[in-house]
Amino acid sequence: MVARDQSSWDKMPDMPAGHFVSGLVYTDPDIYRDESNKVFSKVWHFACHESEVPDKFDYRVFVLNGQSLFAIHGEDGVIRTFLNVCSHRGAKLLDQPSGNARSITCFYHRWAYNSQGSCTGIPRASGYDDVKKEAVGLREVRTECLHGLIFITLDDGASSLAQFIGPALDRFSDMLTGQPLEVFHYNQAVLECNWKAWHETNMDLYHEFMHVVLRQTQVNAMPMEDRKLIVFDGGHGGSGGDLKAAYDGYDGFAGRGGDVPPLPGMSATDFRFINLFPSTAIISRGTVVRIDTVTPIGPDKALLEMRGLGVKGEPVEHRRIRQKHHNQYWGPFGRNVPEDMVAAESCADSFRNQAGRYQIIARDEKMAGQDDAILRAFYSEWGRRVGRDPGAPVK
Numbered sequence: 001m002v003a004r005d006q007s008s009w010d011k012m013p014d015m016p017a018g019h020f021v022s023g024l025v026y027t028d029p030d031i032y033r034d035e036s037n038k039v040f041s042k043v044w045h046f047a048c049h050e051s052e053v054p055d056k057f058d059y060r061v062f063v064l065n066g067q068s069l070f071a072i073h074g075e076d077g078v079i080r081t082f083l084n085v086c087s088h089r090g091a092k093l094l095d096q097p098s099g100n101a102r103s104i105t106c107f108y109h110r111w112a113y114n115s116q117g118s119c120t121g122i123p124r125a126s127g128y129d130d131v132k133k134e135a136v137g138l139r140e141v142r143t144e145c146l147h148g149l150i151f152i153t154l155d156d157g158a159s160s161l162a163q164f165i166g167p168a169l170d171r172f173s174d175m176l177t178g179q180p181l182e183v184f185h186y187n188q189a190v191l192e193c194n195w196k197a198w199h200e201t202n203m204d205l206y207h208e209f210m211h212v213v214l215r216q217t218q219v220n221a222m223p224m225e226d227r228k229l230i231v232f233d234g235g236h237g238g239s240g241g242d243l244k245a246a247y248d249g250y251d252g253f254a255g256r257g258g259d260v261p262p263l264p265g266m267s268a269t270d271f272r273f274i275n276l277f278p279s280t281a282i283i284s285r286g287t288v289v290r291i292d293t294v295t296p297i298g299p300d301k302a303l304l305e306m307r308g309l310g311v312k313g314e315p316v317e318h319r320r321i322r323q324k325h326h327n328q329y330w331g332p333f334g335r336n337v338p339e340d341m342v343a344a345e346s347c348a349d350s351f352r353n354q355a356g357r358y359q360i361i362a363r364d365e366k367m368a369g370q371d372d373a374i375l376r377a378f379y380s381e382w383g384r385r386v387g388r389d390p391g392a393p394v395k
């Protein structure tokens, strides 16, 4: 028999655990709750790049685990993060995505806070017998910066960011710190899929064939067996050595190799990426870096934020070229990201009503080529944290 009847379709595959993922991980509301409590409440999460809050009192608002937060560059030079919630009756303090606020004054009853989270003003405070400014500061969450990347965790008891990341970003330190970088592109999209379906597109090299641009610039640019992949403890994984691209293979991309200086430690045709558990990807194509963060906003809905970075203070012409390099692949009309969105939402369509039963992540190419090892490392860590087998997450 070639095609399968319903009972055969429903049966989980005869493969080792870890080689397939149940479709329920994308749709089950209890699993979604577990992810919120056991993953997103615990991990270090990429919030923004330091260039987004360069000056004192600059702030950047973001969302994690359904909560609005903001990172702010303090008067003392320290970047801190707070829940974007007024201590009085809970109004949202900052309603713009970014800005500069010497004093953060709530619009509702005008309670005020400073950049270190202290409450500095309560109108007509004499009317309160039992409210003291010292007791109504903002909720601060732990914030650490690594290679210019600002991470936060909602878990006051979490181990350090360095322990969480381990050596996964070591190969990115030159690129990210060799010269100051800044975000020149920010774009967000609400995806009609589970957050993991998006992150999978960044961990899965096997889908390169889907992208015309990658068929023509990447899959034949070097022998598959020379494309080394690597995974780290904690569910992180990416390229072990640099992959190559042959840009002359695609109309309009010729010259991409040498028309602007590459980032430190990269050649213009290098392709290097790392996926940080659970939901951030850092991807460089020699001259530019892209940072993706996907944040769940429901079992079947995710907020995707995409940043492009170039060299701070570079000549206008270099910036223009770097933006072009970024957007050719990763802009809203680029040849890469929009196609990935179609793929992620297409899988979600199948799993939404359990028409699809599982995904196969069984490719073994000895940590090279298009091995699924990065996906397996991710799901191994996911399973450990949520306490469920990704292949059979619901008993």
Ligand code: FES
Residues within 6 Å of the ligand: 086, 087, 088, 089, 090, 091, 106, 107, 108, 109, 110, 111
């Ligand atoms: S809710 Fe913010 S001052 Fe009242």
Ligand SMILES: [Fe+2]
Residues within 6 Å of the ligand: 201, 207, 211, 336, 339, 340
């Ligand atoms: Fe893709």
